[in-house]
Each structure stands twice: as structure tokens, then as C-alpha cells.
Amino acid sequence: MPDTDLAGTYRRYIDCLNRQDWPALGQFVADDVKHNSRPFGLAGYREMLERDFREIPDLYFNIELLVCDPPHVASRLRFNCAPAGTFLGLRVNGRKVSFTENVFYAYHAGKIAQVWSIVDKAAIEAQLAGA
């Protein structure tokens, strides 16, 4: 059975991102968080997210599938957005693209301690090639 509280905690984290409520980020993300093995810490994690929103002005996180098995959460996120310039090394230049991210989280003491994320770059490449 899913831990509905962990699912709820995760959904509130995603809401926080979509509100760009950066002062609240520390309620959901640990001070020593690692992202894809990089020891970003909370400040570096926030910088990454702020940069994402700067580069993708209409960025919005949609949870397509949520799999909870404490202390882990796995989430398939869907994005429909228009990165302003280069994204993942691809010249998107304001085109609307749709892509997913499959991402795992390890929680510790109620906060995200580790993240292992893969964005579907090949899907964006295919959309740009078909332009």
C-alpha cells in the first residue's frame, strides 16, 4: 500500500515548484540534497530550479504517474512548454515541446535527500527534427 502521507508530501513539493515559492522549498528538500549524485545542497537545488524557470518561462510540473514505496518516491512528470533558447543542448528557441522526466527520490526525515532524474531528451530531438 502506498504511504499516502509521503504521496501528499510529494504533491505539496510539486505545488511549491509550480508556485515558484522558493522560500518554502526548504520544507520539502533537505539542506544536503544531492541531485544526480551532485552535492547541490538546498541553495544549489534552488538555483537549478530558478534557472529552469528562467530558461522555460511557462514551465509547469504535471505528475503523470506516482509510485510511492517509503522512503522512495518515483514520479513520471509531463512538461508541455516552450524553452526560450537552448535546453539540454538543443536549440528549442521558443518552440512548444512535450516531454517527460522519470525521476526517483529518496526521502530522509520527511525531506528529499537524493534525486535521480532522467529527462527524455530524445523525445525533444524527435519533435525538433519533425519541425
Added chain:
Amino acid sequence: MPDTDLAGTYRRYIDCLNRQDWPALGQFVADDVKHNSRPFGLAGYREMLERDFREIPDLYFNIELLVCDPPHVASRLRFNCAPAGTFLGLRVNGRKVSFTENVFYAYHAGKIAQVWSIVDKAAIEAQLAGA
């Protein structure tokens, strides 16, 4: 709590792939399986896997993280292998690369009915660029 039976079923599926035991694949994969929304069916799914092993002779699936929340399984797979030629459109040409796949499965009646997979193409590109 994880459904240990579903976790066990999934681990037996991965063992089946690593043995390349294709006659047994139908014990784990539904006849009408879809992969990234493509209605491959069991025969098409087997073809995809056989092609993978042909193009990557030392292919081996390592489960790095398993998140079970019936009827869903999310798995982070690690590969250390040497694709013989082009892989994901990249000219790997026998170089040893290490990369991950974050993949979700929906089970139905004890078998994999849907798969949503993303392979970390950017990680392979970075390794080839650093060659």
C-alpha cells in the same frame, strides 16, 4: 510497504532478460504490452529486446533501485556495456559506457502491461564527448 511478491516477480523478469530466455518472456509480459505508448505486443517486445542484445553483445540489466506500489513498479536500471555500433543515434562503436534507465511498469493480471522508459542519452553523449 512494498508488495514483495510484485518485487519478486519483477526481479524474475529481469533475470529472464539477462538469461535471454525468450521462450519464458510471456510469463512476465502481457500479450498486448505497450512500450512508450507503442502497441508492440509480446512478439514486438521480444523483437526489441533481441535487437538490443544483438546491438549490445554484453548487455546486462542491473537493478539499482526498485520502487513497488502495486500495480506499479518503478526501476532504476544501470548498464555498463559496449554497444557495437550506433546506439540511440550515437556512434558508440564498441566503447564501454555506463548509463541508467528510469523505467515505470504497470502490471495487469501479474504481467507487465505498459512500460514508460527513459534512457539517459545525455550521459552517454557526455562520455563520448570526454573520450
